[in-house]
Amino acid sequence: MRDQDYLRLLSGRYPTLRAAAAEIIHLRAIEQLPKGTEYFFSDLHGENEAFIYLLRSSSGIIRDKIRETFGHFISEAEEIQLANLIYFPDRVIRKMRADGEFTEDYQKIAIYRLVRIAKVVSSKYTRRKVFKKVPQDFADIIDELLNVDENDANKKDYFDEIVRTIIATGITENFIQDLCRLIQNLTIDNLHILGDIYDRGPRADLIMDELMHFHDVDIQWGNHDIAWMGAYCGNRALICDVVRMAISYNSFDILEDGYGINLRPLSMFAAKVYGDDPCSRFLPHEWDRNVYDAVDSALAAKMHKAVSIIQFKLEGQIIHRHPEYRMDGRSMLEQVDYEKGTVRSMGRTYEMKDMNLPTVDPKDPLRLTAEEEELLRTLEFSFRHSRLLGRHIDFFYTNGSIYKVCNGNLLYHGCIPMEKDGSFESMNFGGQAYAGRALMDRVQSVVQNAYYLPEDDPGKGECVDFLWYLQCGPKSPVFGKDHLASFEHYFVDDAAPKKEKMNAYYDLNGKPEICEKILKEFGLPVAGSHIINGHVPVRRKDGESPVKAGGKFYIIDGGLSKAYQQKTGIAGYTLIYNSWHLMLAEHRPFDPASENTPRLKVVEEMPARVMIGDTDIGRQMEQKIEDLQELVAAYRNGTIKENNRTGDRN
Incomplete structure (x- = not known):
């Protein structure tokens, strides 16, 4: 039985018995239509x-x-x-x-x-x-x-x-x-x-424009989307990451023409620091050609190397700020032996193929130079003051989530982290372990806080840092690998450290019993439900x-x-x-x-x-019909008076 106060509020929208009955008829008819595609x-x-x-x-x-x-x-x-x-x-x-x-x-x-x-x-x-x-x-x-x-x-x-x-x-x-x-x-x-609207291809900004004009769209965030969300929130490591990716795939258009990111300071810095260095290991891919912002490949390689080194410094700083991430071995500039020209990766030592690192102090490899600090301030200003990027990131937050349950389907980008035995892998937040759906909900909350918390909130910085972990951390549900081998791809020739080991989920997701376990975890019936990944x-x-x-x-x-x-x-x-x-x-x-x-x-x-009656919207309609039926009963027994002066609802 509905609360009388609620029924009185409902009567404001349906002020007569005829208006409420007409809406019941309308909703019942809609329930019998086929579901939309x-x-x-x-x-x-x-x-x-x-x-x-x-x-x-x-x-x-x-x-x-x-x-x-x-x-x-x-x-x-x-x-x-x-x-x-x-x-x-x-x-x-x-x-x-x-x-x-x-x-x-x-x-x-x-x-x-x-x-x-x-x-x-x-x-x-x-x-x-x-x-x-x-x-x-x-x-x-x-x-x-x-x-x-x-x-x-x-x-x-x-x-x-x-x-x-x-x-x-x-x-x-x-x-x-x-x-x-x-x-x-x-x-x-x-x-x-x-997920993963961004990176690699030329113009994710144009995709976002198209999506923003679409009538009904939702997004399940991917690791590359998280990187751009973090960049806009001021995570400097992720600012460098998205710039690095754009240069790597020769996608300058999205940065400069799309979002108005000022890359001139980076090009000047890179040309000065790496003037005689061919930076051949940093030459961009040629998947696409820029239309508006053609950049000489030699200069692009220098820019690519410059921003990569800054990123590796910033990542090491995040790792030091957060020992709970347990990623000490991934502070890669601290794994380099600068005298021997080797690097420690995934438990083994490899020869470094490029030791021209003029901005790295072997005694303090994570320290930024004064020029790098100034460059970062310029880049951060560009990202945080790009109006178009701001509109796109706001759309990500208002229309996106880490997962979605919709019409019997469970949607997410990466994985539900699992152990080899098929149990859900846990992750600690503030001393409390989260796994399965609870982990996804907790991640959702942290991602939202990184954007919505006020700038002076003491917890905001920790949430913004966590966006970097989500993009590449070993227990991240949107990443799903033990490490991100960007450093190794640039500096090591051996294939072994470049092999990114997938979470056990990817070996298990072909088993019906594992899928059934995941569906039950998210409150879905086994029969007729699907995981879409x-x-x-x-x-x-x-x-x-x-x-x-x-x-x-x-x-x-x-x-x-x-x-x-x-x-x-x-x-x-x-x-x-x-x-x-x-x-x-x-x-x-x-x-x-x-x-x-x-x-x-x-x-x-x-x-x-x-039919629509079988869908999530249909179930909402059914609840509304029940409410309206109680309102009709209240009109009939006089508990609530009709307001004929308002007129029937059209």
């Missing part, structure tokens, strides 16, 4: 062109809808043109205008076809929900077109006249663009990003499968990043969950000049069609 992406790694194409094309589903709707009535060339119009309407229309092809006849045909597709993809939504997604300038017109039967003789002239008038008033281009955006929004109801690329060309544990476990990092595609043989996965089935879209390496339709494969059929 959810899309799961992982490890985007800055590949903006590929991701935006996949998002706007719904990983090939829109092309399927066109084929299903028009069949053999239009040619394959017309199919492709219509699909590209839906994905990139401004680009296609601009080209057609230049070629003299954007004629009145084409405009009429395009509008008719787009309306047909919009009707198909909107069919499982309420008219009210579709109307909310319609761009407002043409909301009434689009609503009419979507809900008029143009085959009805009484309405055909009405429909045709609307289209003729759109063309005659010269608003066709804007109208088509709005129709295309509506189709995109209706095809994907919910978008889940399982990213972080580790699936080597498809070596026969690895993204589906494990008899369909309980999906790992969907298939190598969208160009840096991984030689290993995986593909270019990533999209997992698609609609009312009928789970489907995997397997993507080919993106080529803007060719057709990029992925291979679609149904991997699990639902026992019965999943």
Whole structure:
């Protein structure tokens, strides 16, 4: 029985019995509609062109809808043109205008076809929900077109006249663009990003812009995302880390053109300190070419080495501040024997292949020089005062989490740390051990505190430091390895210390009983639930499968990043969950000049069609219906009086 005070508050929104009853009817009807389609992406790694194409094309589903709707009535060339119009309407229309092809006849045909597709993809939504997604300038017109039967003789002239008038008033281009955006929004109801939007690829900032304009998106933070979040929060080691990664993958555009990070002081410092050093071990990868900020590779190598050495100093300082991290052996500049030219790593000694370290004092290797301190102040100022980066990080915090439970699925980027025997690995915070879900919740709290605590709060610095641990620490659930071998990759030729040992979780996650244990830990039923994971690329060309544990476990990092595609043989996965089935879209390496339709494969059929009433939203609706039923009863027995003067709710 609801508290009377609560029912009185509810009566403010539903002031009459009729208003409350009407809402019950509305909610009951919605429960019987099919659930919306959810899309799961992982490890985007800055590949903006590929991701935006996949998002706007719904990983090939829109092309399927066109084929299903028009069949053999239009040619394959017309199919492709219509699909590209839906994905990139401004680009296609601009080209057609230049070629003299954007004629009145084409405009009429395009509008008719787009309306047909919009009707198909909107069919499982309420008219009210579709109307909310319609761009407002043409909301009434689009609503009419979507809900008029143009085959009805009484309405055909009405429909045709609307289209003729759109063309005659010269608003066709804007109208088509709005129709295309509506189709995109209706095809994907919910978008889940399982981490690592940043690093390696050229323009993660453009991906963030696209996500911020999407209607319903959530993010499960990855280790590379945590690095950027920490950089914005003022963690200097992570500032150096994200700069180092951008230089390493030749992605200056995101720093300078994207976020306005001032790299000139770094370039001047690096040129001065490493003037005669070729820094050949620090030459950037050539995965992508910068469009706006081309940097000479020799200078880039010097900048890369300079910021790396500063990062290793700062990491050592964090390790000293936090003995509870138990990472003494990873303060790498303190593991170097500067007389012998060797370094201690993972219990063994190796020859250093580069001993030109002019800013490192062998007697105090973690001490920053005055020039390095000044450089760090400049970089920190740039990061903390970048308005665009601030908006993107705020979006990460307001729409992100370390994990998410949604419609029977458990989503996270890295791992649930485990011991070899299958028990959950624990981590201490303030003398208390946390493991499993409790560890994930505790990590979530610390990450939030790093951003939301006031600058003068004595605990904020500890939380900001912990973001560095999350990015590379051995018990971090978003990292999942025993060490990060960046130093060894730069300075050691032997392969052994570069091998990063994965957490036991990655050997165990293919076992059904382990997946069931994890699902139960997060309050999910074993039957019908799934774990959806990213972080580790699936080597498809070596026969690895993204589906494990008899369909309980999906790992969907298939190598969208160009840096991984030689290993995986593909270019990533999209997992698609609609009312009928789970489907995997397997993507080919993106080529803007060719057709990029992925291979679609149904991997699990639902026992019965999943309706909105079966989802998390449906359960919330059911609770609201119970509340409204009590309100109706209160109106009927006079416990609460109706307010007829307010009028029925529309």
